[in-house]
Amino acid sequence: MFAYAVRRVLQLFVVLFGLTLLMFALLKAMPGDPARIMAGLGATPESIEVIRHKLGLYDPLPVQYWRLTTGLFNGQLQAMTYHKPVWTVIVERLPATAELGVLALLLSLVVSIPAGLLSAVYRNSPLDYGVTTAALVGISIPVFWLALMLMMVFGVILRILPVSGRGATLFGWSFLTIDGLRHLIIPSVALSSVLMALNARLTRASMLEVMRQEYIDTARAKGLRERVVLIKHAFRNALAPVVTNIGLQVGTIFAGAVLTETTTAWPGIGRLVVDSILRRDQSVVFGVALFMATCYMISYLFVDLLYAYMDPRITYD
């Protein structure tokens, strides 16, 4: 297991290296002169030149690549339009997206797993139809539209929640203050909708699969109580694909965060991506893309290791 983990971490670095090359190539292939966009309409040729030099656009491509990658890791790479290092910009935004993503994930698990479980147990009942319909609606509704509806109902009509923004923070975290928590509700519910739907459907399907197995019949034949059969024998085994899926949802969270954060004026990584692309701040785009990719890969690795822990039949050695 340890050897496997080490091997995977080494693989991670290889993939990261490949990603830096790919990202750099994509940035260079993007149309438009970043210096000209930063300088704005009507800028003098001299000011555009100065920005080009500051960005090092005249350096050979390998030099530019090396500066981007090393600068990102040693904290020296400057975010031109944020007036501070890229790493600082990312770290400043990270708590906002982290607490939004974690809360959305928790909300989705709290709702979707029991819903999926009950839906499987009471298959073809009105409860099952209700859960599957709700899941279909959850997947179909665009996150930004749901966020707007929540804002209108709870922020404007009922006036019980703030419409947008992050509110007060403590040590950079919203969930540590009442005001921040209130601000966190609408974006996290909106973001969790897709996750809820996916997890509920997966839990249901997985439970139905497991409940067809012979060992479930055996457990019942032994005279175990139905609750024990469902929770201890069926549910535990049905969880493996669900856990795997949760790990893969890091990507869904980042993608959803771009829409949710823009709609709810939540100052996280998702908005940073959009703003940086619009400003053509290549350093930030590069840094954020690599950061997201790293999070994604780490979550994959974590899920793989957890998978082995949860299912003793799986070994990596």
Next chain:
Amino acid sequence: MLRKMAVCLFVSVFVFGLLAVAQTSVPETPDAHVGGTVTVGVSQTFIDMDPRVGNSVYDAYIMDAVFDDLVGLDPETLAPIPYIAKSWEVTEDGSSTTFYLNEGIKFHNGEDLTAEDVAYTFNWIIDPANGSPNASEYEWMLEAVVIDDYTVTIFNKPDWTPYCPGIVSESAAIVPKDTCEEMGPEAFNLNPVGSGPYKFVEWVTSDHITLERNEDYWLVYPNLDKIIFRPIPNLATMMLELEAGGIDIVDNIPAQDVPRFQADPNVVVQQLPSLSYFHIGFNHSHLPSSDIRFRKACGMSINMDAAIFSIFQGLTGVRAYGVTPAALWANDREYLEANAIKEDDEEAVRLFNELKAEGIIPEDFETTIYCPLDPRRVQLSTILATNLQENGINAQVQPLDWGPLLDLLYRSEADPLGEDFEIYVMGWSGGPDPDNFIYYLFTTENAVVGTANNFSWYSNPEVDRLVKEAATCPGCDQATREALYVEAQRIAFVEDYADMTGYHYIETHAVRVRVHDYQINALGDIEFCSPSNNVWVDG
């Protein structure tokens, strides 16, 4: 070169009046109005807080409150009024302007604001080594020289008259020399120190910027305790925040929401025609768009009045007939409207067929209308494309991000004629002088590969001459200049049909009724405390 002259009248007309106005004391603010916080929703995120480099209208909201301008701007007449400079004098030959500063102005860190700071601010901006994006606004400036502690003279480049449009704009806000040098440009940009009515407190990127009252403000006691600026990129969210009372002021209302807020007793909608010009441009460097018949036929294919009305519903945009905004003098609106090309599909088809018969429009001709990712310009492009298709021209719309769009329109050394485009929809905002518009968009000097803004490369020596004369005639009055600009516009729009005039945007802000004395001006600035207003809120 001898352009930019005659506005010396524009400036000198005010000199004597200003000398008198300068000493006018600002009325004391009633204590009952002091206190409270205003939250402003802004549709874009902030980038720069240093007025030497900040050139976005959204950044200017903050900079206007944190910094003082050398010269103010009357919100109604757009005439320069005293601010840091209590008066100014222009030399007879128009080669320099001497500004006399108010004494006793202090920056937020306690430093005195002196002529050194004024000279430093301008000289830093015009120094090419600093690469300030605002340098283009000061192309006329040679240098600023300190005469004594409270007197500074700005010298123009040879043959440039005292034409100082930038001086009345937010980019002429004065920064403290010693602090700037000590902090460096990056740190100053994040922690600006000005002399304005509100002090910078914190900037949480993409979330909010907080300002608080400058207790020692020299001009008047600012009413508000705090101002909070919140960037909210989604306009639907912004409208909900306004309805819920989460924000007090919105800087941009979509046309469809205007009637709703006009009917809302809790909100006041403030509107003012802006100094902007949006148009459909043609590439004058190659056929068929360089042929006036093609441009006319395009103009005859579309009912522009109806198109603009459908886009703005008559609420946030007004039809343009010339490049000079309706809010500005020399707009010649009546004449240009009367002589504007009207929709005439029959004649348009005839002209297109004539051009096809002559081979000017090839048999397999297809054209693309390029525009930025701005819904209004995309809509206008789509209307034009649809109309052109109905008249036998295969046209499609391609909205582009700024990067590729500017690459296309600025052209390149390899393709100076811009072979890849015929028609585009663009816009322009400028200062309170017609020269800011017609010079940049319609003169040959601005038809240059790589940077210039006359994307069409329209070139008419007579227009060039008239514009240069209007801007460089020493001592000529506004009426003389106006006549020259009017003539230039008539040639460009009526004789040459250089482009299809689109619209002027109307600044539309929504303000909750608890906010009083709020002012917007045609430049799109927001003033919270200035020589002409001091915002306060109901308890």
